[in-house]
Amino acid sequence: MKKVFLIGCFLTSLSVFAQREVIVIDRNAAPEKRNKSHEEDYLSRDWVEHDNVFKFDAMRLMIGDIALSYERVIGQKTSFEIEAGPTVSNLRINRFSLHNDGSINGSRNTSMGGFGSIALRFYPLDGRPALNQFYISPKYKYKQYNEMFSPKAGSALENRKGFSKQNIFSFNFGIQQWVAKQFALDYYVGIGIGHYTDRTSIANSYYDGVSNEWKEQWQDKKSSSANVVLSIGIKCGIGN
Numbered sequence: 001m002k003k004v005f006l007i008g009c010f011l012t013s014l015s016v017f018a019q020r021e022v023i024v025i026d027r028n029a030a031p032e033k034r035n036k037s038h039e040e041d042y043l044s045r046d047w048v049e050h051d052n053v054f055k056f057d058a059m060r061l062m063i064g065d066i067a068l069s070y071e072r073v074i075g076q077k078t079s080f081e082i083e084a085g086p087t088v089s090n091l092r093i094n095r096f097s098l099h100n101d102g103s104i105n106g107s108r109n110t111s112m113g114g115f116g117s118i119a120l121r122f123y124p125l126d127g128r129p130a131l132n133q134f135y136i137s138p139k140y141k142y143k144q145y146n147e148m149f150s151p152k153a154g155s156a157l158e159n160r161k162g163f164s165k166q167n168i169f170s171f172n173f174g175i176q177q178w179v180a181k182q183f184a185l186d187y188y189v190g191i192g193i194g195h196y197t198d199r200t201s202i203a204n205s206y207y208d209g210v211s212n213e214w215k216e217q218w219q220d221k222k223s224s225s226a227n228v229v230l231s232i233g234i235k236c237g238i239g240n
Helices: 002-019 058-063
Strands: 052-057 067-073 078-088 106-122 133-151 160-180 183-208 213-239
Touching: 052 058, 058 213, 067 213, 078 133, 106 160, 133 183, 160 213
Parallel strands: none
Antiparallel strands: 052 067, 052 213, 067 078, 078 106, 106 133, 133 160, 160 183, 183 213
16 A cells, blocks of 8 residues: 555656746847837837927918917817917018008008917827827917008108908818927918908098198008918927
8 A cells, every 4th residue: 555655646746747847048049129118119109198399380481470389288189289479561472462552652661460379189090199190170360460651752641550450260180290209290281261351551642721731641441351261381399
């Protein structure tokens, strides 16, 4: 009986030993490639998880705008963007040059104006948080061009201020592409409706029967209109 017991223990030990996993380590083998960290993988993923982006729209310089904007994440798929800056009138393709009818009997001169806007952005693509790739954005913008009318030489009239006020509601579509971890290009197009209120001035001469003299006065010309507004641009952004 004792021999049978010893034989059983011996067989059990062999069975346990046979089931053990043998691990062989080759110290000369190349180490496994480690996984990229979250920060190192942004180029291959092509998206980031920033909360803020500061932008400059270089294309708007062609119409006299110095456009600076700030975008802030407010939800997993949403953000808001505010924009502001100065603008100048009388450039070749901006508002006043399109309405210069040459009838002011003097000259019109560039003056500084300004603009501001606010927009809500929604980023609908699956697997992409706010600030990344395609977005849809309703936007409101207020803009005022200013200019100065000067009478012809020898006139006793003082300079007269003119303006063009714009209220614009638009719907924009764009793609915010991160070409580096902290640098993005924001491409956009938009369509909307703009309401314009303009005031220009004409220097007129009239005869004053009381004083029996010819005198001059400014005659204001006001207009109001609504038009379809198209926009296109590229913003450069720095995120963190």
